[in-house]
Amino acid sequence: MLARNPLVEAMLNPQTYPEPTGKIELIQTHISFVFVTQNYVYKVKKPVNFGFLDFSTLEKRRANCEKELQLNRRLCPEIYLEVVPINQSKTLKIKGEGKTVEYALKMKRLPQECIMTQLLQEGKIDKKIIDQIAAIVAKFHSQAQTNSEISEFGSLRTVKTNWDENFTQTVKYINQTVPKADFEFMQTKINSFMDTNKALFESRISDKRIRDCHGDLHSGNIFVTDKICIFDAIEFNDRFRYSDVTADVAFLAMDLDYQKRTDLADYFIAQYIIYSKDTQLKQLLPFYKCYRAYVRGKVV
Structure with missing residues (x-):
């Protein structure tokens, strides 16, 4: 069970997204939260530093999102779409108003099968x-x-x-x-x-x-x-x-x-x-x- 995380809770709420989501699935790795919606996947990097990788600051996470987008567009330009801000006003919103508190890499969803x-x-x-x-x-x-x-x-x-x-x-x-x-x-x-x-x-x-x-x-x-x-x-x-x-x-x-x-x-x-x-x-x-x-x- 995940400890209470306001960002994760917000990303599991369809109101956070700019498009209809359907059911939202969370996949967690050591370094990322991955939110799978009906048409898109949003990947948020965790604020971790393992030595061989460093996502410890917001700027480093943004830079790594941009780099992941750039590198993977070499082979999958139609899948890797954009880096989007997650903004805080009264609520958290992707591409919303207010301060940027996190970034996500937005990708087109492909069938797991x-x-x-x-x-x-x-x-x-x-x-x-x-x-x-x-x-x-x-x-x-x-x-x-x-x-x-x-x-x-x-x-x-x-x-x-x-x-x-x-x-x-x-x-x-x-x-x-x-x-x-x-x-x-x-x-x-x-x-x-x-x-x-x-x-x-x-x-x-x-x-x-x-x-x-x-x-x-x-x-x-x-x-x-x-x-x-x-x-x-x-x-x-x-x-x-x-x-x-x-x-x-x-x-x-x-x-x-x-x-x-x-x-x-x-x-x-x-x-x-x-x-x-x-x-x-x-x-x-x-x-x-x-x-x-x-x-x-x-x-x-």
Whole structure:
């Protein structure tokens, strides 16, 4: 049960909204309140600071709403609509009168039954859909921003820092969720790969394969309707998006493997390589699949 929160109570009241809402559903995450109405979704960031993200002030929450809008319009311009103020006068109102006390990201509502994870479970994802996703992702990567700052996130130094962070954060779970032998095996193999592939990481930078990517590209963030929508790119920490494009490809491929659709994972990789002409990607896929699986295991 939520502690009494005037903002949440107001957002559960249809009178707060500028359009008819129907039944309002609240979905709560660690960092957001998400209010689902009959046609729209309003996402309000919680005033939290976890170090890797900081929503502790109204201005920071506004800025992150704007950034989330901007980043996700790259792949879903028709879904991500606008950032709206929530104003306080006699009552709280979206785009009302009085002082702005909060901001919300307004999005078009899509049917939950069209999320790719659900469709995979129902056997409704085929190679035609995977081909479309591969084409979209390859085009997205080709147009995504890159510069010297972004490229640094593909350097061996930064990649090693990310892995060291993973191992440091999970060492306390040895023999609880991961056997010691498995932990040490992964650590040895990962470090060995990095030690022997310095030139490969350097060539990825020179080939401009380090981009401002999606950062959370798995089946739970893909709507499949008459048009494919890849949503919920990470906005709160650039470090989680700036990466080798292989990291995005590996995330979805790993997810498909996990859901016992290795056939679709392999097809996605093959089609992505055709569209992107990034044949070198195969050399890094196992490395980044392992990275994505490790992070996924760490956070879920």
